[in-house]
Amino acid sequence: MKFKNDLxxxxxxxxxxxxxxxxxxxxxxxxxxxPLLYVLFGSFLHPNILxxxxxxxxxxxxxxxxxxxxxxxxxxxxxxxxxIIYAGGxxxxxxxxxxxxxxxxxxENLAGKKLFMIFFIVTMFFNGGMIPTYLLIKELGMxxxxxxxxxxxAVSVWNIILSRTYFKGLPNELKEAARIDGASDFKIFxxxxxxxxxxxxxxxxxxxxxxxxxSYFNAMIYLEDQSLYPLQLVLRDILIQNEVQxxxxxxxxxxxxxxxxxxxxxxxxxxxxxxxxLIMYPFFQKYFEKGxxxxxxx
Amino acid sequence: MDKMSRKITQTTKRMGSRKNYTKNNFILYLFxxxxxxxxxxxxxxxxxxxTIAFKDFSPIxxxxxxxxxxxxxxxxxxxxxxxxxxxxxxxxxSGFELLIGFPIxxxxxxxxxxxxxxxxxxxxxxxxxxxxxxxxxxxxxMLFIYLSPAGPVNGxxxxxxxxxxxxxxxxxxxxxxxxxxxIWQAAGFSSIIYVAALSNVDPQLHDAATIxxxxxxxxxxxxDLQALKPTIAVLFILAIGGIMGVGFEKAYLLQTxxxxxxxxxxxxxxxxxxxxxxxxxxxxxxxxxxxxISLVLLITANTVVxxxxxxxLY
Numbered sequence: 001m002k003f004k005n006d007l008x009x010x011x012x013x014x015x016x017x018x019x020x021x022x023x024x025x026x027x028x029x030x031x032x033x034x035p036l037l038y039v040l041f042g043s044f045l046h047p048n049i050l051x052x053x054x055x056x057x058x059x060x061x062x063x064x065x066x067x068x069x070x071x072x073x074x075x076x077x078x079x080x081x082x083x084i085i086y087a088g089g090x091x092x093x094x095x096x097x098x099x100x101x102x103x104x105x106x107x108e109n110l111a112g113k114k115l116f117m118i119f120f121i122v123t124m125f126f127n128g129g130m131i132p133t134y135l136l137i138k139e140l141g142m143x144x145x146x147x148x149x150x151x152x153x154a155v156s157v158w159n160i161i162l163s164r165t166y167f168k169g170l171p172n173e174l175k176e177a178a179r180i181d182g183a184s185d186f187k188i189f190x191x192x193x194x195x196x197x198x199x200x201x202x203x204x205x206x207x208x209x210x211x212x213x214x215s216y217f218n219a220m221i222y223l224e225d226q227s228l229y230p231l232q233l234v235l236r237d238i239l240i241q242n243e244v245q246x247x248x249x250x251x252x253x254x255x256x257x258x259x260x261x262x263x264x265x266x267x268x269x270x271x272x273x274x275x276x277x278l279i280m281y282p283f284f285q286k287y288f289e290k291g292x293x294x295x296x297x298x
Numbered sequence: 299m300d301k302m303s304r305k306i307t308q309t310t311k312r313m314g315s316r317k318n319y320t321k322n323n324f325i326l327y328l329f330x331x332x333x334x335x336x337x338x339x340x341x342x343x344x345x346x347x348x349t350i351a352f353k354d355f356s357p358i359x360x361x362x363x364x365x366x367x368x369x370x371x372x373x374x375x376x377x378x379x380x381x382x383x384x385x386x387x388x389x390x391x392s393g394f395e396l397l398i399g400f401p402i403x404x405x406x407x408x409x410x411x412x413x414x415x416x417x418x419x420x421x422x423x424x425x426x427x428x429x430x431x432x433x434x435x436x437x438x439x440m441l442f443i444y445l446s447p448a449g450p451v452n453g454x455x456x457x458x459x460x461x462x463x464x465x466x467x468x469x470x471x472x473x474x475x476x477x478x479x480x481i482w483q484a485a486g487f488s489s490i491i492y493v494a495a496l497s498n499v500d501p502q503l504h505d506a507a508t509i510x511x512x513x514x515x516x517x518x519x520x521x522d523l524q525a526l527k528p529t530i531a532v533l534f535i536l537a538i539g540g541i542m543g544v545g546f547e548k549a550y551l552l553q554t555x556x557x558x559x560x561x562x563x564x565x566x567x568x569x570x571x572x573x574x575x576x577x578x579x580x581x582x583x584x585x586x587x588x589x590x591i592s593l594v595l596l597i598t599a600n601t602v603v604x605x606x607x608x609x610x611l612y
Contacts, residue, residue: 013514017514017515025409029422029425029426031482032428032486035440035482036428038450039443050450051448093336097332097333098333100329100332101330103329120337125596126345127589128343129568130565130572130585131350131573131578131582132343132582133347135350136339136344136347151340155332185325185326186325214431214432214435215547216547217546221573235436239436239442240439240442266443267443274432277432278428278431282424285423285424289494
């Protein structure tokens with residue numbers, strides 16, 4: 001392989017270009033990692049150390065105070081739990097309903113299949129928009145309930161099409177053989193199709209979960225009680241609105257000190273909220289790539 | 299397979315499926331039911347609800363009871379003093395984002411594709427995907443931290459300048475911040491699809507071209523880019539269709555009272571007028587105006603791309 005490469009990239013300009021390419025990619029890796037590491041270090045260092053001294057290895061400059069205050073207050077932890085419920089519920093509804101519909105639409109001789117497809121695809125092009133959707137949710141009495149987060153948008157046409165494409169790609173002989181043996185469609189789906197569908201289920205679930213976990217908008221417009229807030233909404237108060245949760249700074253402190261602690265809490269809360277996904281995604285990298293591939297099949 | 303055996307298979311197929319025909323179909327419609335019901339409620343009812351854009355909606359009278367006012371709300375939006383600014387902000391923000399942000403993942407994929415060692419390639423991909431997994435709130439929060447007058451970016455800049463720049467309150471920086479952070483977050487992840495398409499290119503093509511004396515750049519242009527063309531076309535149509543729906547979630551978070559002249563876009567305006575101020579019909583009208591433009595853009599892009607190289611979305 002090495003020998004072949006030397007033979008192939010023989011021109012001098014080409015070799016220069018490849019070198020430049022590597023250099024730029026290293027630069028990009030730095031551009032991506034430095035801001036992330038800055039936050040990580042910032043969360044463990046006393047306020048302003050990063051700005052005045054840079055990364056310090058003096059143990060006196062290190063502290064877990066930011067994390068302590070976050071755990072003391074509890075609003076981030078509650079947000080975490082709420083987010084798990086919302087993202088989990090959303091994922092279950094989304095994947096289950098999309099897969100069922102996708103399977104039905106992948107069966108060849110289903111009467112009215114075309115009509116159903118049109119029914120779904122129309123929603124890709126038209127939607128009522130924010131205001132009519134809000135009025136509907138209100139009319140349904142779902143304001144300030146988890147249902148407003150879990151149900152709207154759970155059935156995505158995109159997911160139905162993706163799973164339909166996947167099911168169509170499965171060997172037909174399997175279904176035929178089972179059908180000749182007298183198995184019903186329900187049995188075929190449960191015993192033959194589902195076990196073969198782990199990759200698509202996993203891909204859809206990953207995307208649904210992450211999408212819901214990271215969003216704040218529906219929660220912002222539909223939820224009123226702070227106790228129902230998902231993690232992202234709690235984070236928004238801390239990071240954007242600059243509202244320090246009362247439990248985080250209970251002690252009587254000077255304004256400047258409060259401001260500095262608030263900065264540190266920002267770093268710690270970014271770390272706490274982002275770390276789970278950042279640690280987990282490398283294990284799922286294969287599936288993300290697969291998801292993109294399935295999507296590109298149309 | 300000869301004619302005879304094909305016929306036999308077909309007959310058995312038909313027999314097999316006829317046996318449970320009604321029962322099977324019943325189950326399949328049951329499979330469809332939950333998705334149909336949810337789409338009917340959460341997608342189709344709001345489509346009907348959009349009629350309030352042509353009414354004077356009051357929550358007491360309901361959608362049916364409210365009076366028709368025709369295009370009044372549309373006209374008052376078009377004639378309002380903010381219209382031009384908000385409309386242009388939307389177009390500019392998404393237009394520049396598309397113009398700058400769209401080619402970058404393609405270039406990135408071609409660059410990553412040049413790496414020979416599989417392990418290095420994989421690790422670099424892993425790192426540049428990372429920001430995609432951060433939430434919009436975290437990205438916005440990081441921007442406020444980094445770009446604040448006392449933040450690290452100004453810490454470096456004030457080494458060369460007297461005054462710190464107030465990035466987040468100066469409208470002239472808004473678009474650059476929005477677009478650059480968007481690229482930082484998504485370019486790596488968006489390159490996946492192109493990397494995947496490039497991995498399907500037969501290496502022999504490259505070898506043959508090299509032997510014929512093609513340079514690296516020539517091979518990239520004539521082999522790699524050609525292989526990417528269909529993917530680029532489909533993603534481009536989708537991107538055009540999404541122009542008017544430019545990241546509400548991030549724009550809203552990055553808004554400060556001071557940068558509104560650049561950061562107020564149609565979606566944030568709909569939210570403020572419609573939901574926060576309770577101007578339901580007006581908000582719905584502005585939203586509908588936005589959707590119609592999106593639809594027209596999507597159809598236009600699809601037609602143009604179809605004429606150019608036969609690749610379409612639907």
